[in-house]
Amino acid sequence: MLPSSIADLPTPCLLIEQAKLRANIERLSSHIGVLGCKIRPHVKTHKSIEITQEIVNGGNTQGITVSTLKEAQHFLSAGYTDILYAVGIVPNKFMQAKELMMEACDLKVILDSPEAAHLLCEFAQTQQCHFKVLIELDVDQHRAGADPLGDTLLDIAKLLTAAPYCELMGVMTHAGGSYDCFDHASQLALAQQERDLSVKAARRIRAIGIDCPMVSIGSTPTAFAIDHLSGITEVRAGVYVLFDLVMAGLGVCRIDDIAISVLGSIIGFQQQKHIALTDAGWMAMSRDRGTSGQPIDQGYGVVCDARGVILDELIMSSANQEHGIISKRIAFEVQDISSHFPFEQFKIGGLVRILPNHACSTAAQFSHFYLVDGDAVIASLPSISGW
Amino acid sequence: MLPSSIADLPTPCLLIEQAKLRANIERLSSHIGVLGCKIRPHVKTHKSIEITQEIVNGGNTQGITVSTLKEAQHFLSAGYTDILYAVGIVPNKFMQAKELMMEACDLKVILDSPEAAHLLCEFAQTQQCHFKVLIELDVDQHRAGADPLGDTLLDIAKLLTAAPYCELMGVMTHAGGSYDCFDHASQLALAQQERDLSVKAARRIRAIGIDCPMVSIGSTPTAFAIDHLSGITEVRAGVYVLFDLVMAGLGVCRIDDIAISVLGSIIGFQQQKHIALTDAGWMAMSRDRGTSGQPIDQGYGVVCDARGVILDELIMSSANQEHGIISKRIAFEVQDISSHFPFEQFKIGGLVRILPNHACSTAAQFSHFYLVDGDAVIASLPSISGW
Numbered sequence: 001m002l003p004s005s006i007a008d009l010p011t012p013c014l015l016i017e018q019a020k021l022r023a024n025i026e027r028l029s030s031h032i033g034v035l036g037c038k039i040r041p042h043v044k045t046h047k048s049i050e051i052t053q054e055i056v057n058g059g060n061t062q063g064i065t066v067s068t069l070k071e072a073q074h075f076l077s078a079g080y081t082d083i084l085y086a087v088g089i090v091p092n093k094f095m096q097a098k099e100l101m102m103e104a105c106d107l108k109v110i111l112d113s114p115e116a117a118h119l120l121c122e123f124a125q126t127q128q129c130h131f132k133v134l135i136e137l138d139v140d141q142h143r144a145g146a147d148p149l150g151d152t153l154l155d156i157a158k159l160l161t162a163a164p165y166c167e168l169m170g171v172m173t174h175a176g177g178s179y180d181c182f183d184h185a186s187q188l189a190l191a192q193q194e195r196d197l198s199v200k201a202a203r204r205i206r207a208i209g210i211d212c213p214m215v216s217i218g219s220t221p222t223a224f225a226i227d228h229l230s231g232i233t234e235v236r237a238g239v240y241v242l243f244d245l246v247m248a249g250l251g252v253c254r255i256d257d258i259a260i261s262v263l264g265s266i267i268g269f270q271q272q273k274h275i276a277l278t279d280a281g282w283m284a285m286s287r288d289r290g291t292s293g294q295p296i297d298q299g300y301g302v303v304c305d306a307r308g309v310i311l312d313e314l315i316m317s318s319a320n321q322e323h324g325i326i327s328k329r330i331a332f333e334v335q336d337i338s339s340h341f342p343f344e345q346f347k348i349g350g351l352v353r354i355l356p357n358h359a360c361s362t363a364a365q366f367s368h369f370y371l372v373d374g375d376a377v378i379a380s381l382p383s384i385s386g387w
Numbered sequence: 388m389l390p391s392s393i394a395d396l397p398t399p400c401l402l403i404e405q406a407k408l409r410a411n412i413e414r415l416s417s418h419i420g421v422l423g424c425k426i427r428p429h430v431k432t433h434k435s436i437e438i439t440q441e442i443v444n445g446g447n448t449q450g451i452t453v454s455t456l457k458e459a460q461h462f463l464s465a466g467y468t469d470i471l472y473a474v475g476i477v478p479n480k481f482m483q484a485k486e487l488m489m490e491a492c493d494l495k496v497i498l499d500s501p502e503a504a505h506l507l508c509e510f511a512q513t514q515q516c517h518f519k520v521l522i523e524l525d526v527d528q529h530r531a532g533a534d535p536l537g538d539t540l541l542d543i544a545k546l547l548t549a550a551p552y553c554e555l556m557g558v559m560t561h562a563g564g565s566y567d568c569f570d571h572a573s574q575l576a577l578a579q580q581e582r583d584l585s586v587k588a589a590r591r592i593r594a595i596g597i598d599c600p601m602v603s604i605g606s607t608p609t610a611f612a613i614d615h616l617s618g619i620t621e622v623r624a625g626v627y628v629l630f631d632l633v634m635a636g637l638g639v640c641r642i643d644d645i646a647i648s649v650l651g652s653i654i655g656f657q658q659q660k661h662i663a664l665t666d667a668g669w670m671a672m673s674r675d676r677g678t679s680g681q682p683i684d685q686g687y688g689v690v691c692d693a694r695g696v697i698l699d700e701l702i703m704s705s706a707n708q709e710h711g712i713i714s715k716r717i718a719f720e721v722q723d724i725s726s727h728f729p730f731e732q733f734k735i736g737g738l739v740r741i742l743p744n745h746a747c748s749t750a751a752q753f754s755h756f757y758l759v760d761g762d763a764v765i766a767s768l769p770s771i772s773g774w
Contacts, residue, residue: 010774011479044708067670067709087666087709088654091736092398112655115735143710144655144664176707267475268499268531277531279474283454287674287748320563321431321747322454322474323530348502349478360708361674365751367773385772386754387397 005375006306007351011265012284014366015353016381017308018373020259021051021241025058028223028240033060037229040065040084040216042238045360047071048369049078050381055241063106065236069096074384076105084108084216086172086236088116088136088144094123101129108169108214112136112146117159117166124165132169133160134214139197140177140190148173148201157205157212170214171201174236178221182250182295191222199231221252242359245302249294261304261353262362263370264324266346274341275317276326280354282319286361299332300324301354307374308353313342316354324354392762393693394738398652399671401753402740403768404695405760407646408438408628412445415610415627424616425449427471427603429625432747434458435756436465437768442628450493452623456483461771463492471495471603473559473623475503475523475531481510488516495556495601499523499533504546504553511552519556520547521601526584527564527577535560535588544592544599557601558588561623565608569637569682578609586618608639629746632689636681648691648740649749650757651711653733661728662704663713667741669706673748686719687711688741694761695740700729703741711741 003009032039041055044067052075055061063082066072072083081104089097089109100107109131111117117133124131135156138145146153148171160168175194181187194217205212218236229235242260243253264280282300291298300316303326317332318325331339346352356362363369364385371379390396419426428442431454439462442448450469453459459470468491476484476496487494496518498504504520511518522543525532533540535558547555562581568574581604592599605623616622629647630640651667669687678685687703690713704719705712718726733739743749750756751772758765 009479010483011477012774088664090398090652090654090666092396092652096397113735116655119735138657141660143707143712144657265477265479267477268503270525270531273528277475279477282675282748283751287676287745288669289674289676320530325530348500348506358674361669364670385752387399 002380003377006263006370006372006377007375009263009370009377011263011351012280013263014363014369015261015263015372016242016369017259018371018378020257021054022058024241024243024257024259025055028237029058029060031224032235035226035229037232038062038234040234040236042067042086042236043071043075045238045242046363047074047383047385048381049075050379051241052080062234065238068387069093069100070384070387072100072105072107076100076103081106084134084172086110086174088112089120090116091119091123094120098127098129108132108134110134110136110172112144114152114155114159117156121159121163121166124163129165131166133166134170134172134216135168137171137173137198137201139173139194140175142176145173148197153201154204154208157208157210161210168210168212170212170216171198171205172214172216173198175217175219175222178219179246179250181221184225184251187221187225188227191226194222195226195229195232202231220247221250224252239359242363244359245298245355245357246290246294249291249296255302255310255355258355260359260362261308261355264352264354266348266350266352268348269343271343274327274331274339276341276343276346278324278326278352279322280324281322283321284365285316285319285324285354285356286358286365288356288358288361290357298357301356304353304355306351306353326352389767390764393650393757393759393764394762396650396757396764398650398738399667400650401750401756402648402650402759403629403756404646405758405765407644408441409445411628411630411644411646412442415624416445416447418611419622420447422613422616424619425621427452427621427623429454429473429623430458430462432625432629433750434461434770434772435768436462437766438628439467449621452625455774456480456487457771457774459487459492459494463487463490468493471521471559473497473561475499476507477503478506478510481507485514485516495519495521497521497523497559498543499531501539501542501546504543508546508550508553511550516552518553520553521556521559521603524558524560524585524588526560526581527562529563532560535584540588541591541595544595544597548597555597555599557599557603557620558585558592559601559603560585562604562606562609565606566633566637568608571612571638574608574612575614578613581609582613582616582619589618607634608637611639626746629750631746632685632742632744633677633681636678636683642689642697642742645742647746647749648695648742651739651741653735653737653739655735656730658730661714661718661726663728663730663733665711665713665739666709667711668709670708671752672703672706672711672741672743673745673752675743675745675748677744685744688743691740691742693738693740713739
């Protein structure tokens, strides 16, 4: 039976504040809606059917984005058919993709090289199985993708178009470089670059007589920064529904907007070391230290009381597998172990909430989340993991 | 059906080399056996019944150590009754512990403060449930534990002994500071300190007329370093069965001893950036960067070919959720992107194995592991996760 209060939850566990979740969903839905476009939410952040339903309820969405074919299978089973698998596909995933399509999944896959296109076309023809393909673009020297202005892009487009069982659906990109943009101006500049290069790539394909109906872009920072979306058919973003300390560090949200936290119990104190220990170690928080390269290093997370009120001077400064170390922020920053810890504020078995660096990696540590409204537990939301 | 060759496995997936696993198990079993002691293996590293059975088959073990009560439940279901739960227990886990004992689990719990002891004694009496307790010691200023030479230790011992439903079983410690000892001499010194302070703590308890039958110590580095174990009743260690780059960096094993790797597929190349991309991102490797503070920073892992042969000049230099970036080691170390990448050695869909920083965190990313002998897949071993 679902506990009615967070005081009765086992620890560590993962909490999601419903009001903040809904406000975050509404914020992007409204922004993209005003720009006349649609969101294809990336469900990798939470891998939860119920949260995805909240996103769809928020409006202005079309289909979903997944990072694994297991996510595709999971969401297909829940009735989501329009799915973009946003990691370059390789031969050992072709059969799994085919099986999804045989279950009526309207799957789109991506690739960024003639070699990968060749392999897919060959499989598609041998299996007489129709594949819908987007070409991944590199718009910011971040990771994967073909050059939007290069010859390879057109080579892939021709190759796919010539193949009897492949259909070029369009182009897609992810401006992951936005995670290094620490102010609105640089986020906007990158968002414009992401948009403009993608639109240009689509035009180049059309200019050689090949259809390119989809132009799909997105990252949470660029999605919020972008000023117009002419020529873009959809925006992909994932982490915005929960937000996290990395996004707060970029100024994309306030710390108060973060909907995700880990609930832990105080399991001990070390008076001489000026620390408290919790049962929320890295197994609960993940090893993600996404803010370590940001102007404000938030350690393993920002510490809040049981109600979610931020305890400004405290930080989760280090972690073992099932132990979290809480210290004063100053002690973490200057390695000054003598900074007095406010032991009087805590007791053995007391609860704290820790706001994580990165929602995607922390959520992935849990098989289910508790949807909460302050102290009250509203629901337990199952998630999935693995491949 | 289980694929017979690693070439037919889905990627990313986790491989465990059976021969290396068995050699690692034999090495500690032999060392501790010669010293006339027993190992209480920590199963948190893998959470696998089958691997634990291999450890037991290796000899010189008694019972197991767990890091969560869910692990305790899982291993109890498989017939392991003698279980030490090695994280300080707090009230919201008391009932779960009681339920395990009602299922005939010979559970031992730990705590390190009079406050925690009070809470447990109260629960035990109210529930008329017998609890076996070890007092956690701090032997190296690492994390939790009572001072082995302080008054609190004796206060807790008296408190537990006076309580009708609690039984003091002994003392335990984990010299986690050994992860900062980079040569045998310092590992031996800490191992001796861990042993001597634990033996001393037990003697102090006995000197006030209280039984202290168990003296449990251990960490993988100190377990291998220790020269004699007089007065110690068991040694706990976990990661030694798989080993990892952190242990290799400490000199506790050779890189060739590492039994765990992640199998990934090459999904793309970026010629201008001199990188290759795989489908083994941080979701597969974990975000653990345990070697980042060591003399040799191994990035997200050491890259091997499909057979497991180390490709010396390559490293997994960065990671996104489902993308791993492979670059030349020199490029990773000096941020010199122009270092030529050996593209000719790879093809789209080709396989690589990545040796991880930390076996515990990488294994935790997978619901099952493939036990392999070179190319051949021997078995699929299920694991568990969560709390």
